[in-house]
């Protein structure tokens with residue numbers, strides 16, 4: 001539930017779906033409007049269009065785009081003359097960037113047919129010397145067998161809980177790139193007091209109902225330093241839980257935030273990049289446990305969360 005408070009008494013409560021895999025969101029003058037499909041469609045058409053709405057909204061997040069562009073520029077020497085892949089290319093911004101940076105060939109791989117056709121149309125509008133080096137491949141990345149060795153794979157498969165979108169795909173590739181950009185990520189936690197967030201609606205009783213529930217975008221603002229990693233993903237090593245203990249931490253609320261890393265350095269993170277919201281839950285123990293398993297087709301990974309009491 002997304003709550004925007006205009007003044008003391010006027011509270012807008014809307015069942016906003018902030019998960020990118022469920023619906024698109026649009027930020028206009030500080031208010032988030034969700035984009036929901038309201039009429040009946042076949043299940044397949046619904047999924048394709050729902051994904052389209054979810055993923056086009058990432059382009060509102062200019063900080064994410066510029067952080068990725070800086071990362072690509074930093075790796076220009078590796079990209080120049082190389083065989084590159086953008087896995088899950090969406091509209092193909094980074095595939096085009098790699099061609100501009102001098103890649104010999106870029107495979108832009110996208111499984112959603114609508115996004116693939118939009119990317120193809122965008123590539124066709126690029127100058128010939130760029131577009132001639134980009135090939136759109138309409139396939140799930142895990143089924144893509146490139147005809148030649150791949151030097152660089154760029155992706156953005158991060159979910160708000162790190163592994164709840166498509167990172168798993170990178171652990172099941174049919175090829176072994178020399179470099180994966182970005183190559184890592186963490187989900188970091190901070191314990192804090194709910195005191196500052198309490199009002200007439202968000203009472204301690206209401207917060208108590210969130211025991212065992214992870215809610216994205218529940219509160220606005222910076223929650224302070226999220227210092228404790230609880231999950232880590234590294235290309236080639238996969239996902240691991242990070243041992244942590246909140247026993248010395250004071251507070252009844254836990255905030256989680258994604259940090260995208262490359263070679264151990266932060267690329268972008270929740271809060272700074274509007275694409276990933278902070279995730280909140282009532283603190284009900286000293287150690288968190290996460291399990292991920294494949295969800296419905298096209299729905300990314302499903303997260304099971306428990307407090308290890």
Ligand SMILES: C[S@@+](CC[C@H](N)C(=O)[O-])C[C@H]1O[C@@H](n2cnc3c(N)ncnc32)[C@H](O)[C@@H]1O
Nearest residue numbers: 055088089090110111112139140141156166169
């Ligand atoms: C978060 S968007 C990133 C788009 C683009 N790479 C960017 O960073 O601007 C993820 C994209 O990956 C696509 N995708 C998700 N899983 C995929 C898979 N297994 N194979 C190919 N594409 C996938 C989605 O349809 C979506 O377009």
